[in-house]
Amino acid sequence: MSQLNDLESQQNDPSFANIWQELKWRGLVHVSTDEVELEKLLAGEPVTYYCGFDPTAPSLHLGNLVQLLLMRRLQLAGHKPLGLVGGSTGLIGDPRPTAERTLNTKDTVSEWVGYLQAQVRRFLSFDGVNAARMVNNLDWTAPLSAIDFLREVGKHFRVGTMLRKDAVASRLSSEEGISYTEFSYQILQGMDYLQLYRDYGCMLQTGGSDQWGNLTSGTELIRKVEGKTVHALGTPLITNADGTKFGKSEGNAIWLDSAMVSPYTFYQFWLNTADADVVDRLKVFTFLTRAEIDEIAVSVAERPFAREGQRKLAYEVTALVHGAEATEKVIAASAAVFGNGDLSVLDEQTLAAATAELPSASVDGTGLGIIDLLVASGLSDSKSAARRVVGEGGAYVNNAKVTDPDAVIPPSQLLHGKYLLLRRGKKNLATVQVSGA
Structure with a gap:
């Protein structure tokens, strides 16, 4: 991500009664705690909320982008974001449904924490009355002894409940099984929420719906320890209309780091969006208004050959992640490769990306x-x-x-x-x- 986003130009759609209604329209609410109370909370005075990102790779990817843009929408509504990059949970790894993670070294995880923090910073404003703050859960887990962890946190978790979590249940029924290390991950994430509640009055955690068990481990821990009700919001997992997993290209994730996926490749990924998916993608991944998206939807339905939706989607998301200047270079490269522009003005990286798939x-x-x-x-x-x-x-x-x-x-x-x-x-x-x- 070589360009800073123009945060000042971003805004929520004023045609909605409140931010909750806009999130619902954009398809960003799959599961949540008490919906009525959560809507009241977000329509009221500013509240502190957080989302966590584990450094299990040197870059965030498109699934994380859903959360980053959700965080930004809530910030634009006046609420106060905490961006958590998990220096401790990244050492453990969230249980995957199929197999145990390979543990990375402490030095590697520490290095990746810095990379991810820099990426998160690009999507949030760290100025003003509701300025974002970065936090690292290693700060409160590293000083905690194993005995204190078991006595102060572990005693509030029931093994039966932990076993019923989706990721744990699927692993238990697999040949791989699950280690005690990964089994304990949900306790660590629950402790994060408790710590942020105590330190910042955090009232909401967001994440993907596949994280729901981990999200509710925090709400339950706070209820048991503090006697307070806090909230969680799970976004849907984004899939294509044909049921395939979104954000995968020949088995490789679409990363946000330009060194791992070039702006050209990133742009082409969005440009290749199927007609059946493009309107939903515009809702989730852009700040276009309902009226603007409805207008594009008409074009997609009546003039699909024009690919207006795909071109708008590709431009908006690439500009969000890599900046408008890099996006314009990508568009110029596409034109030049097919004879409608000057190849000599393309920088070497853009030229290489634009021609990477050619013989x-x-x-x-x-x-x-x-x-x-x-x-x-x-x-x-x-x-x-x-x-x-x-x-x-x-x-x-x-x-x-x-x-x-x-x-x-x-x-x-x-x-x-x-x-x-x-x-x-x-x-x-x-x-x-x-x-x-």
Whole structure:
């Protein structure tokens, strides 16, 4: 994420009676504690709320983005966010439904805490009367002895209740089973809520609905220890209309860190959203108003070929995560690759991302004849076929037509001193990386 978000331009939709009604319309409420009381709470005086992010990877991903934007919407409604990055829970790992996590080293987790804190900071305002605050649960768990943990916190948890939690139950019925370490995770998360209630008067925790057992471990702990009622809100797990898991691309998560998923790849992910999903995605992942989204919905239904919804979605979310400048570069790269822009103005990272899925070849930098390039890149099967392509006006190098079959491409035309983009006709593309130029 190379660009700061323009937080000042963000606002909730004033057409809703309150923030709870907007969250419901956007499809962000899957499960919660007492809905009537929670709506009253959020419609009243500012309250402190939190969401936790565990450093089990060096970056947050699209599932976390749902929570970050929910936190921002609540902050825009006047409430006070606490961004918790779990320096201690990250050492343990939330139980996955299928297998035990591999524990990362303390140094690795500590390093990742810093990465995630920086990402969280980009989505919240740390100024003003309801400024966000960052917290790390290692601060209150590290000084606690095992005996004190068992006496002061563990005694309030009932094993039968813990066994019924979804993640625990699924693991118990698997061949892998579950370790005592991961089994104890819900106690740690419950303790976090108790600590934040005591330190900041925190009244609400948000998270994905698959975290519901962990969320309610905190509400129950506070009820038992403090005799107070606090709240939890679980957002739905985002899935595609065909039932597949959202945010996965060939088995890889869509990360928010530009070094792990380039802005170009990120933009293309959203641009490829199915028509059946695009309106729901606009509701969850953008600050567009109900009226604006309703208008786009008409276009999606009546003119799906125009892909207005996908283009708006891709722009808005990429700008949120990577900034407007990076997003404009991505759009320019897409146009340039297909012949509608200047390739030479693209930085090397953007060019590499934009051409990453194209066929590619490596050649030596001496005597770069157009015929040899077309054959080496796979755009032509033979030299005679390549000559026909050139003769028919269908050969392009860096979007410039080449009409002489004996043309030799000079080193001055190499993009960033080593790349060429070849095109046969309108849509057949390939890249060549030149060595020794």
